[in-house]
Amino acid sequence: xxxxxxxxxxxxxxxxxxxxxxxxxxxxxxxxxxxxxxxxxxxxxxxxxxxxxxxxxxxxxxxxxxxxxxxxxxxxxxxxxxxxxxxxxxxxxxxxxxxxxxxxxxxxxxxxxxxxxxxxxxxxxxxxxxxxxxxxxxxxxxxxxxxxxxxxxxxxxxxxxxxxxxxxxxxxxxxxxxxxxxxxxxxxxxxxxxxxxxxxxxxxxxxxxxxxxxxxxxxxxxxxxxxxxxxxxxxxxxxxxxxxxxxxxxxxxxxxxxxxxxxxxxxxxxxxxxxxxxxxxxxxxxxxxxxxxxxxxxxxxxxxxxx
Amino acid sequence: xxxxxxxxxxxxxxxxxxxxxxxxxxxxxxxxxxxxxxxxxxxxxxxxxxxxxxxxxxxxxxxxxxxxxxxxxxxxxxxxxxxxxxxxxxxxxxxxxxxxxxxxxxxxxxxxxxxxxxxxxxxxxxxxxxxxxxxxxxxxxxxxxxxxxxxxxxxxxxxxxxxxxxxxxxxxxxxxxxxxxxxxxxxxxxxxxxxxxxxxxxxxxxxxxxxxxxxxxxxxxxxxxxxxxxxxxxxxxxxxxxxxxxxxxxxxxxxxxxxxxxxxxxxxxxxxxxxxxxxxxxxxxxxxxxxxxxxxxxxxxxxxxxxxxxxxxxxxxxxxxxxxxxxxxxxxxxxxxxxxxxxxxxxxxxxxxxxxxxxxxxxxxxxxxxxxxxxxxxxxxxxxxxxxx
Numbered sequence: 210x211x212x213x214x215x216x217x218x219x220x221x222x223x224x225x226x227x228x229x230x231x232x233x234x235x236x237x238x239x240x241x242x243x244x245x246x247x248x249x250x251x252x253x254x255x256x257x258x259x260x261x262x263x264x265x266x267x268x269x270x271x272x273x274x275x276x277x278x279x280x281x282x283x284x285x286x287x288x289x290x291x292x293x294x295x296x297x298x299x300x301x302x303x304x305x306x307x308x309x310x311x312x313x314x315x316x317x318x319x320x321x322x323x324x325x326x327x328x329x330x331x332x333x334x335x336x337x338x339x340x341x342x343x344x345x346x347x348x349x350x351x352x353x354x355x356x357x358x359x360x361x362x363x364x365x366x367x368x369x370x371x372x373x374x375x376x377x378x379x380x381x382x383x384x385x386x387x388x389x390x391x392x393x394x395x396x397x398x399x400x401x402x403x404x405x406x407x408x409x410x411x412x413x414x415x416x417x418x419x420x421x422x423x424x425x426x427x428x429x430x431x432x433x434x435x436x437x438x439x440x441x442x443x444x445x446x447x448x449x450x451x452x453x454x455x456x457x458x459x460x461x462x463x464x465x466x467x468x469x470x471x472x473x474x475x476x477x478x479x480x481x482x483x484x485x486x487x488x489x490x491x492x493x494x495x496x497x498x499x500x501x502x503x504x505x506x507x508x509x510x511x512x513x514x515x516x
Numbered sequence: 517x518x519x520x521x522x523x524x525x526x527x528x529x530x531x532x533x534x535x536x537x538x539x540x541x542x543x544x545x546x547x548x549x550x551x552x553x554x555x556x557x558x559x560x561x562x563x564x565x566x567x568x569x570x571x572x573x574x575x576x577x578x579x580x581x582x583x584x585x586x587x588x589x590x591x592x593x594x595x596x597x598x599x600x601x602x603x604x605x606x607x608x609x610x611x612x613x614x615x616x617x618x619x620x621x622x623x624x625x626x627x628x629x630x631x632x633x634x635x636x637x638x639x640x641x642x643x644x645x646x647x648x649x650x651x652x653x654x655x656x657x658x659x660x661x662x663x664x665x666x667x668x669x670x671x672x673x674x675x676x677x678x679x680x681x682x683x684x685x686x687x688x689x690x691x692x693x694x695x696x697x698x699x700x701x702x703x704x705x706x707x708x709x710x711x712x713x714x715x716x717x718x719x720x721x722x723x724x725x726x727x728x729x730x731x732x733x734x735x736x737x738x739x740x741x742x743x744x745x746x747x748x749x750x751x752x753x754x755x756x757x758x759x760x761x762x763x764x765x766x767x768x769x770x771x772x773x774x775x776x777x778x779x780x781x782x783x784x785x786x787x788x789x790x791x792x793x794x795x796x797x798x799x800x801x802x803x804x805x806x807x808x809x810x811x812x813x814x815x816x817x818x819x820x821x822x823x824x825x826x827x828x829x830x831x832x833x834x835x836x837x838x839x840x841x842x843x844x845x846x847x848x849x850x851x852x853x854x855x856x857x858x859x860x861x862x863x864x865x866x867x868x869x870x871x872x873x874x875x876x877x878x879x880x881x882x883x884x885x886x887x888x889x890x891x892x893x894x895x896x897x898x899x900x901x902x903x904x905x
Contacts, residue, residue, distance in 0.1 A: 413626070413628065415624055415626055415628040416628050416630060416631075418593075418595055418615070418622075418624070418628065419622075419624055419628035419629075419630070420616075420630075420641070421594075421595075421614070421615040421616045422593055422594075422615050422616070422620075422621055422622045422690075423616075423621065423641050423642030423645055423689070423693065424616045424617075424642055424645035424646055424693070425616055425641075425645050426614070426616050429645075433641075434630060437632045438631065438632055
């Protein structure tokens with residue numbers, strides 16, 4: 210490779226480096242920190258029949274003194290309210306439960322798929338990878354609607370089962386929590402398969418030969434060699450699935466029944482049906498606080514892997 | 517294995533000198549390949565091959581990449597099944613026995629150490645697999661660690677070790693189960709030259725001391741000659757020659773073997789006479805008449821090649837007594853000074869080049885023979901061999 214001389218002077222290079230570093234920070238500040246601060250602010254406000262439907266509204270034009278007064282009006286009543294109504298903690302717990310079980314199911318389904326892909330003939334792998342990514346080309350919403358078409362009482366699945374004579378009454382799969390599980394497992398599967406495939410594909414197959422050579426039959430070798438070495442992929446996949454699944458709204462809303470309690474649904478109802486922006490913002494802030502724990506665990510695990 | 521020898525103490529010379537079961541017609545082969553063929557699609561990796569390896573032998577499979585030597589070894593380990601033919605170990609048919617039920621262990625070229633286990637657990641892996649009681653495992657692993665001088669590294673992970681240390685862990689792991697046969701797949705390829713040479717001698721001592729059968733796969737002829745009792749030189753899935761290192765070197769049976777092992781001069785000619793144990797060859801390429809003490813293996817009128825090692829060719833500024841037999845003349849074209857020896861490339865009037873090696877027995881101040889000198893090259897009747905293939 211021929212060396213190209215850099216036309217940028219050292220001074221310019223320093224300035225450029227700052228710009229490159231600043232872009233992601235700017236992105237995070239504008240698109241993550243600022244919205245979060247707005248939500249945080251709304252969560253400590255009180256409801257009002259107004260536009261927007263809460264007070265105090267920070268008005269930066271009325272001087273520092275007025276700003277201070279507005280600050281003093283902040284209340285934590287919304288957070289206290291969350292602990293008083295059982296709906297909220299039940300929603301949180303139910304969301305965590307559904308996300309946890311879904312993550313486990315996705316791991317169960319995704320691992321064999323990723324393993325099969327990683328062990329497939331080399332020339333087949335790009336095609337298989339493509340097939341995993343292909344669903345992303347269709348809108349997520351439309352894919353969930355498609356599942357409605359499959360699972361509803363007069364849907365394709367029931368028609369097929371009736372036609373085959375397996376059942377004589379349509380199954381009530383949808384709406385129910387079972388349908389929510391089906392929807393989540395389907396929707397988040399690629400996020401599990403991709404990191405798993407990445408670690409499994411890198412696995413040196415001579416390690417399995419070495420295990421066999423030392424007297425280890427294939428199934429034991431899987432648990433003693435393959436699985437421990439694929440743990441980074443398992444951890445990454447589980448968190449990539451678990452974290453968004455906790456806050457999932459579309460799937461429980463479309464496929465779930467009235468008994469399916471998930472925090473995303475509660476939040477939506479609070480925001481749009483009750484028009485109680487402060488309480489729904491508090492719900493969102495608490496959700497974030499809950500999710501910070503697994504996110505930090507995830508980052509720790511990632512750090513361990515890179516060490 | 518840097519530092520002290522693994523097997524300090526008594527000389528193993530007497531054991532090694534007397535060892536030659538392949539010459540004993542009553543000896544039972546330990547590993548037996550019978551008409552083994554292995555194909556991968558259209559490619560024939562091993563072609564109707566038969567081979568006997570004896571107990572306690574250090575056997576080397578030598579050849580260029582793709583010659584089938586690794587496939588042959590993997591058939592002993594059980595990673596490949598022969599397409600046809602039989603493989604036996606100690607009288608037991610191995611075909612169909614999975615690798616995890618074979619009494620063989622392999623040291624892999626890449627070492628294949630388990631990266632998520634420390635040194636201790638790597639060595640203990642096979643023993644645990646056998647369900648050995650814990651105290652025995654601990655004793656055996658400690659013994660192995662002592663054998664390869666890695667006691668202090670038991671708790672390290674493979675990535676915290678140097679290449680030489682990893683090689684020793686791999687060796688300890690493959691020896692821990694006391695296999696009937698230890699298979700070594702290019703075991704020293706990743707080590708630097710000095711460490712490799714030391715380790716070769718330690719492998720020999722270890723093999724004699726432990727009394728195990730070792731089979732080594734290598735493409736490095738020096739390595740094969742250093743460690744092995746016998747060498748099988750392979751080409752295109754067939755064995756070209758099986759013999760001791762000395763026989764392979766001094767009595768190659770073909771141009772392929774002669775050329776693969778060490779340096780050699782090959783001179784083409786026609787056999788003009790075979791009389792009184794002496795084969796005479798008229799070499800058109802050099803204008804020389806070659807006489808070799810060799811019987812049979814060829815007919816008068818055959819095309820044949822005279823093969824002579826450079827160190828058996830003498831170089832001189834004065835013509836020999838009989839310049840018509842076993843002598844050629846030419847000009848010094850190139851000199852390669854290697855320190856211990858110098859290799860002279862002499863160009864003959866016909867354009868052919870003959871190499872001669874001179875041992876540098878004194879410090880080289882000025883070369884007695886130098887570039888462009890007209891020189892005579894001579895060799896004795898038993899210096900080379902006549903090859904017909």
